[in-house]
Amino acid sequence: DTEVTQTPKHLVMGMTNKKSLKCEQHMGHRAMYWYKQKAKKPPELMFVYSYEKLSINESVPSRFSPECPNSSLLNLHLHALQPEDSALYLCASSRVPGAEAFFGQGTRLTVV
């Protein structure tokens, strides 16, 4: 199994909603990542979890809250988002920090 699975694939939410994005991998990888990708732009790093501990937070607004319940799962909790937060949210994992990353298909988020 070399897949990173993200759910949901699409999400539309209002600015007052609370929702969560989920990411799962069963490759035994110990580093997991959240990236944000706007149209026609490269992925931008948001958070890194290394051995289930948050190791990098790229000054992301607190309306985005990551969580790593165990080594296979990564969540991104969303609250009070703005329309400019609409983007493709990508999850990735790597065997260890710095190794090649495997990406999921992403969740396309629209904030209305």
Place this chain on the structure above:
Amino acid sequence: AQSVSQHNHHVILSEAASLELGCNYSYGGTVNLFWYVQYPGQHLQLLLKYFSGDPLVKGIKGFEAEFIKSKFSFNLRKPSVQWSDTAEYFCAVNAGDTGRRALTFGSGTRLQVQP
């Protein structure tokens, strides 16, 4: 901090033409270098990687890249492109030592191959 530059933003080629996409990085320490491809509607896929050793690395689908340390470059090449190579190509770098161990991406190159 590490950064990556891709100077070709949009490349249009005919099938069977040769391809070279430029990538330059900025980081003072050891780096790991990657090329990823994003086909329309699909997830990012690793084309090839360089960690150490032979600076000429071969990847999937006939792609190769050469690491030139003195030029801080990691250019992607393919001798003969196909229509199916139409995609967005991203160069990426992470620190190979104790620095930031997460990928920083270049701005991407959109490759359009005409039949």
